[in-house]
Amino acid sequence: MIDFSPTQYFYEFIKDSAALTRDVLEQHFNDLKGTLRKLLDERLVSLLQEVDGIEQESVKPLDECQKLIEHGVGTADELLWEGESAIHSVTGENNDKLCRFTKKALHIQLDSLPEVPSLVDVPCLSAQLDDSLLTVMRSQIFRHGTVASRPPVQIEELIEKPGGILVRWCKVDEDFIPQDYRLQYRKSTASQFEDVYVGSDTEFIVLHIDPNVDYQFRVCARGDGRQEWSPWSVSQTGRSTLVPHEWMPGFEGYSLSSRRNIALRNDSQAGGVLYSKAPTYYCGQTLTFRIETVGQPDKKDSIGVCVEQRNGWDSLQRDKAVCVSTNGAVFVNGKEMTNQLPAFTSGSAVTFDMEAVNIGPSNNNEGGNFRLRVTIGSNNREVVFDWVLDQCCGSLYFGCSFSYPGWKVLVF
Structure with missing residues (x-):
């Protein structure tokens, strides 16, 4: 060798x-x-x-x-x-x-x-x-044409997400002034790259990623005031081993996309909370809900996370759940907080980040408590609080509830 x-x-x-x-x-x-x-x-x-x-x-x-x-x-x-x-x-x-x-x-x-x-x-x-x-x-x-010893931008980091990969890139040529970036990806078995993002941000979450499959990513940039794109960066290979977030299929009041990561409140009279298929949210991850379209709001509307599925409830505004209403109100174990986030609009993204703070002294969780530091963000505003539970939770369900049709939510 x-x-x-x-x-x-x-x-x-x-x-x-x-x-x-x-x-x-x-x-x-x-x-x-x-x-x-x-x-x-x-x-x-x-x-x-x-x-x-x-x-x-x-x-x-x-x-x-x-x-x-x-x-x-x-x-x-x-x-x-x-x-x-x-x-x-x-x-x-x-x-x-x-x-x-x-x-x-x-x-x-x-x-x-x-x-x-x-x-x-x-x-x-x-x-x-x-x-x-x-x-x-x-x-x-x-x-016409230039030859560069190295591309002006390079991929800096690939972070796996449930059903997606967060791609971050950075400028490596100090003299280059970028106006836009262009990100492409492909499966390792595919022959052609395809565009997935064009814009001024330096990171993007590529969704619809199959778990345990290699994908290649590359990025280029367009200089300020120019039409042509720079040479491509060195392609980087990444994969996600995390199970994609999916909504529970078969719920009469909601229609799901083929990948089950988008839920649309239909015009069925059936109501209640639509939960995730499994408790796939873990502490240390970022859970994101993106409002694709809006409908008529209701004070019982909610999106958030919970310890367990409870059928028969029409909202996540209950015990053992943290949620946000469409008007921006935050509820912890069914109680409304004084701090409030902006109301939902089409394109709004609501993020949940959690980390364990401490665990109570009882090994069998009787009389002890489990504390999670929760950060909920929306439209550049954040609410931070401690969520106290009576037992340790390794993973959580997510859910949503809307009273009227037209609401569409993407989860990743």
Whole structure:
């Protein structure tokens, strides 16, 4: 077995990236040459068709004039031949042929010919070709494309989330002023990357990630005031081993997406709390609810977490639960706090973060308590408090309840 040193690894990395860059440059310029040749050929054909059209339109009246002249000359030759024949055949007793010729000659206007246009009225075709096009193209081509020793941005961190991966990136070129970033990803088995985010943020949660599957990520940036994107960062591979958050299927009052991470309150008369399929929220994680669409609010509406599922309740505003109402009110074990968050709007994101503070002295949890430090955030505002439970909870359910249709919630 050959043990490659870091120097050897970086050597191979540089050689591979240089070879890839050469391939990209050659392919790009070959494509440009092919496209440019095609465009020039199409323009040439178009101009030649214009020449053909002008030529045909210009020659047509001259052809007609020429035909009339030739017809007149032919008629005059025929009349001349008939006149000579009539003169030679005249006798004292038979001059009918000469009379017929005379009548025919009087009815033919030999001096009537079509007007021939003057030289200035005759089209003279020419081509006007601006040589400055070559100057402009030469200038553009000489500035087209750049080669960088390293991309201006690189992926800094990949953090697994339930059903997703948080991607963070940073600028590594101090002289580069970014305007937008562009993030792409693909499954390790896929051949093409696809766009997943374009914007000014330096992190993004990529959702709909299958657990225990490798994904590749890469990012690039667009400089301030420029249209072209920078070279791609070195691709990074990440995966999520966490079970995706899913809503419980089969609840009559809610319709779920194919991945069961989006719940829509439908117009069914059935109500109550829609819980998660399993207690998949753990302390130390961030649970996010994003309001995709809003409906008519009600004071009993709620989204939050709870220790256990309780059927028959129409809200999470109860014991052993922490929730937020659509008007921003925060409830802990059914009691409303004085602090309040902003009311829900379309696009609002509500986050729950929890960490264990201490556990009571009783090993069997009788008479002891379990304290969680809870942080709920929404629209740049936070509420922080301690949630006291009578027993240790390794994981929690999440849930939502809406009285009226139209509310749609994504959980991740």
